[in-house]
Amino acid sequence: MGLDIHCPKCNKPMKVRTSDRPTNTTVRATLFCNNCMTVKAYFMGGIERIEYAHYSTQDPDKPQAQAESEPMPLPKVSQLDLLNTPYLT
Numbered sequence: 001m002g003l004d005i006h007c008p009k010c011n012k013p014m015k016v017r018t019s020d021r022p023t024n025t026t027v028r029a030t031l032f033c034n035n036c037m038t039v040k041a042y043f044m045g046g047i048e049r050i051e052y053a054h055y056s057t058q059d060p061d062k063p064q065a066q067a068e069s070e071p072m073p074l075p076k077v078s079q080l081d082l083l084n085t086p087y088l089t
């Protein structure tokens, strides 16, 4: 599921023009409205709150630690799926 940012003027979904990730938990984007063609917006989104699960050592539901593996490659983020990221879904 992607995250649509709607135009403050006409309320239609805006198009992402450029994007980058200033930190691991934030996304910054330049948006443009292709409907009214007059609105450019600067978006900044990020994780607002983080909660960590705590398990006792006896808990059968405790997730098993993952084996060491190759580091995940940096995601290729297109302008269209910029906001459809694990951080925001």
Ligand SMILES: [Zn+2]
Pocket: 007, 008, 009, 010, 011, 012, 033, 034, 035, 036, 037, 038, 039
């Ligand atoms: Zn608009």
